[in-house]
Amino acid sequence: MSIMSKSSTTSAASPAIIARGLRKLFKHKDIGDTVAVDKLDLNVPRGICFGLLGPNGAGKTTTLRMLLGTMPPSSGSLEILGLTMPDDERRVRAKLGIVPQADNLDPDLSVIQNLRVYASFFGLPRQNLEAHLEQLLAFANLSDRRDHQVESLSGGMKRRLTLARALINTPELVVLDEPTTGLDPQARHTLWNRLEELKAQGTTLLLTTHYMDEAERLCDELVVMDHGRVLDQGSPQALIARHVEPWVIEIRHAAHAAERYTCLNHAGKLEQHGSSLFLYTPDRHHALAQIEALAPTLGALPILLQRPAGLEDVFLRLTGRDLREGA
Amino acid sequence: MSFTPSLRGATAVFSRNFLVWRRLFWPALVMNFGEPALYLLGLGLGLGHFIGTMDGMSYLAFLASGILASSAMNTASFEGMYSVYTRMGPQKTYDAMLATPLRVQDIVFGEMLWCAAKASFSAGGIFIVALALGLITSPSALWVLPAAVLVGLAFAGPAIMMSAIARNYDFFNYYVVLILTPMLLVSGVFYPIDSLPASLRPWLDLLPLTHAVELMRGLMLEEVALLRPWSNILVLSLYFVFGFYIATWLVRRRLLE
Numbered sequence: 154m155s156i157m158s159k160s161s162t163t164s165a166a167s168p169a170i171i172a173r174g175l176r177k178l179f180k181h182k183d184i185g186d187t188v189a190v191d192k193l194d195l196n197v198p199r200g201i202c203f204g205l206l207g208p209n210g211a212g213k214t215t216t217l218r219m220l221l222g223t224m225p226p227s228s229g230s231l232e233i234l235g236l237t238m239p240d241d242e243r244r245v246r247a248k249l250g251i252v253p254q255a256d257n258l259d260p261d262l263s264v265i266q267n268l269r270v271y272a273s274f275f276g277l278p279r280q281n282l283e284a285h286l287e288q289l290l291a292f293a294n295l296s297d298r299r300d301h302q303v304e305s306l307s308g309g310m311k312r313r314l315t316l317a318r319a320l321i322n323t324p325e326l327v328v329l330d331e332p333t334t335g336l337d338p339q340a341r342h343t344l345w346n347r348l349e350e351l352k353a354q355g356t357t358l359l360l361t362t363h364y365m366d367e368a369e370r371l372c373d374e375l376v377v378m379d380h381g382r383v384l385d386q387g388s389p390q391a392l393i394a395r396h397v398e399p400w401v402i403e404i405r406h407a408a409h410a411a412e413r414y415t416c417l418n419h420a421g422k423l424e425q426h427g428s429s430l431f432l433y434t435p436d437r438h439h440a441l442a443q444i445e446a447l448a449p450t451l452g453a454l455p456i457l458l459q460r461p462a463g464l465e466d467v468f469l470r471l472t473g474r475d476l477r478e479g480a
Numbered sequence: 481m482s483f484t485p486s487l488r489g490a491t492a493v494f495s496r497n498f499l500v501w502r503r504l505f506w507p508a509l510v511m512n513f514g515e516p517a518l519y520l521l522g523l524g525l526g527l528g529h530f531i532g533t534m535d536g537m538s539y540l541a542f543l544a545s546g547i548l549a550s551s552a553m554n555t556a557s558f559e560g561m562y563s564v565y566t567r568m569g570p571q572k573t574y575d576a577m578l579a580t581p582l583r584v585q586d587i588v589f590g591e592m593l594w595c596a597a598k599a600s601f602s603a604g605g606i607f608i609v610a611l612a613l614g615l616i617t618s619p620s621a622l623w624v625l626p627a628a629v630l631v632g633l634a635f636a637g638p639a640i641m642m643s644a645i646a647r648n649y650d651f652f653n654y655y656v657v658l659i660l661t662p663m664l665l666v667s668g669v670f671y672p673i674d675s676l677p678a679s680l681r682p683w684l685d686l687l688p689l690t691h692a693v694e695l696m697r698g699l700m701l702e703e704v705a706l707l708r709p710w711s712n713i714l715v716l717s718l719y720f721v722f723g724f725y726i727a728t729w730l731v732r733r734r735l736l737e
Contacts, residue, residue: 223578223736243581251579257572261500270499273492274580322580 167235169326169357170197170220175229177215177381189215191381192229197374199325202348202358204368204375206464208472212381213361214254217330220359221251234325247275250319250327254334256311258303258318265290265299268318275322285321292347293317309340316347326357333367345370365465377471384471389464396470397462398422400437404430404444405456413450417443426469433462483728485589489582493590494597501598512598513605516551520544520609523670535672537703541617544610545697545704546669548624549631551606552599553689556632557660559595560639561652568643574735584732592636592724599632600625603696610700617702624699631692634716637723644730668693691715 172195178186190212197203207213218224220233222242231238233245259267268286290296293313298306306314312332319327329348333341348371352358362368368375369389376386385392393399398421407414407430414430417423420443421434434440437459448454501508520543528539535542567573577587607624610616642655666676667689676684684690691712698706 221579223575225736243583246579247581249579253575253579255572257576259496259573259576260571261503262496266499270492270496271576271580273495274489274577274582276488276492276581319579 167232168196169199169203169234170195170359171232172196172220173230175216175219175231176227177212177219177224178227188381190219190226193378193381193383195376195383197357197359199357200352200355201373202352202360202371204372205359205361205378206365206368206375206468207378211379211472213378214330215381216378217328217359217361221249221328222246247322248325250322250324252312252315252319252327252329252332254330256315258311258314260303263300263302264295264306264314267303267314268321271318272321277322289317289320292320292350294343307340309336309343312336312340312344313347316344320351324356326359327351328359330361331363332360333362333364341367365463365468369464377468379472392467393462393464397466398433398435399462400434400440401460401462401466402432402434402437402440402444403458403460404432405458407455410451414447416447419443424470431466433466482583483585483725485585486583489586490590490593492582493577493587494593497591497594498597508598509605512551512555512602516547516554516602516606517609520547520606535704537701538615540613541610541615541701542672542697543670544606544613544615545700546693548603548606548610548628548700549689549692549696550664550667550669552603552628552631553635553660553664553692555602556595556599556635557639557655559598560591560636561642561646561655562649564591564640565643565646565649565652568731568735574731578735584735585728588640588724588728588731591640592633592720592727595636595639596629596632599635600628603628603631616700618700620698620706621700624696627692627695627699630713630716630720631688631695634688634692634719634723637720637727640727641723641730644727644734663687663689666690668697685715688716688719 172193175190175193175195176188177190178188180186193212193216205213205216215224219226219231220238222239222245225239234248236245238245259270262270265286268289269282272282272286287296290299293310293316295310295314295317298310303311303314316329316332332348333344336344345367348358348360352371358371360368360371372389374386374388375392377384377392385395387395400421404414406428408425408428411423411425411430414423417432417440420436420440421432424431424433432440432444441457441459444457445454520540524540524543528543531539533539574584574587578584604625607616607621638659639655642652646652666680666684667673667687669689673681673684673690694707695709695712695716697704698709
């Protein structure tokens with residue numbers, strides 16, 4: 154008995170995820186081996202929302218699949234909730250909630266049946282199950298849809314049902330792979346609100362996303378990865394402070410005449426993303442004055458937008474600006 | 481790497497299919513029972529009129545026992561191909577299952593049990609028709625349903641293997657046309673295998689349907705002796721066991737790599 158309680162305390166105190174030297178190689182017949190994830194180290198403490206950010210093809214999905222045990226790592230070690238993967242994968246999955254990128258709700262079943270059947274996959278006892286399911290429906294704002302077929306739900310409702318389904322086993326860690334991709338703004342806000350509630354209850358969240366506003370809003374800590382490696386790790390504020398100047402002035406439609414703006418390099422860092430130029434600067438008043446001084450050489454003053462620097466700027470700076478295709 | 485399925489996990493997968501099937505009961509009934517029943521009545525009464533008796537029994541009785549076995553084969557095979565493929569690929573049902581403590585072997589075993597249940601459902605339909613036509617003459621006919629479960633298990637594995645290597649639904653045409661249909665024609669469903677060249681006999685003994693037909697015919701009809709029931713059961717069981725392991729290995733390769 155004492156051993157039982159001791160082991161459960163150590164497991165509760167252990168971090169949610171520890172990955173050491175995690176590596177995944179894909180073997181291809183024609184082009185040789187490619188490295189999807191290269192010696193990744195992660196340490197995710199409990200009770201926070203941890204973000205995994207990176208461009209397409211950075212290795213996020215491969216990393217998640219290794220964490221979930223649906224893809225064996227080529228090398229490295231992995232501990233989740235104090236248990237060793239892949240040896241303890243069934244015990245790990247019993248404590249995990251997963252919201253996948255692509256909806257895989259059961260289209261043959263109704264809303265409530267989706268939850269009930271999923272509960273049976275976890276082998277949850279039937280006692281009090283129905284009350285628990287009703288709570289989850291209420292959490293997902295789907296109580297009035299309980300007997301509808303899944304096909305008739307909107308995209309936002311499906312996502313909320315997927316989240317409710319992931320919570321069926323009262324997981325200690327919830328993994329969300331691009332949870333709000335393709336949702337309208339209302340649906341995103343509703344989902345964010347639910348995720349914040351979960352975090353407040355002490356559930357650890359692991360999130361991948363392409364939306365920097367989402368990461369900035371939800372994540373306590375995050376890593377930016379690319380080419381299978383971690384580029385940097387920290388809180389959104391720390392990353393912003395570390396990598397970019399506090400203010401950004403966007404000069405719209407100026408990229409084609411970039412050479413006229415080179416003198417602005419004295420006022421900050423000038424970068425080109427798409428058709429705009431971005432001036433990252435510690436002193437926006439000084440920088441604006443400089444741009445205005447350029448006006449006579451430009452003919453007309455270009456459209457200017459100024460804002461505090463954010464995670465998106467960090468992301469662009471760390472991962473470069475080349476376009477990803479096919480990844 | 482473990483292949484031992486958990487019975488509780490397999491039961492959960494089985495129950496999920498049962499829940500869906502209840503909703504789609506009528507189309508399933510038409511497919512799994514209506515079609516073989518039509519063949520039985522059409523061929524049995526039509527051809528039977530010209531043939532009269534075969535192997536010492538009415539052609540209708542001969543055919544009923546054959547179709548009972550072949551409908552179990554078809555039902556299990558089609559469930560293991562089209563339905564399993566749909567859940568594995570387009571519907572991503574297995575991806576959702578694998579995010580729970582269920583493992584591939586639990587899913588495959590649950591699906592095989594389900595294929596077997598449907599096979600037995602289909603055989604049960606034919607059994608009722610045969611009973612109504614007064615074709616069932618042996619008390620051992622009560623064993624027909626458990627035998628149909630075994631036949632279903634034997635055919636489920638190979639069908640799920642096909643699903644695991646299929647890239648689209650059209651791939652199943654190969655298995656149906658090159659394996660199932662030829663087997664249907666040479667395994668004694670429509671005529672006794674004695675009428676085929678003796679040199680073929682050892683090869684025919686490797687086919688699961690030959691054993692399924694022999695077993696069903698012997699169980700159903702008083703005038704036909706069970707020649708080698710244990711060999712029949714052994715061959716079908718081997719297909720079941722090896723089918724399970726190979727199917728699990730292939731599905732795992734498809735889903736987890």
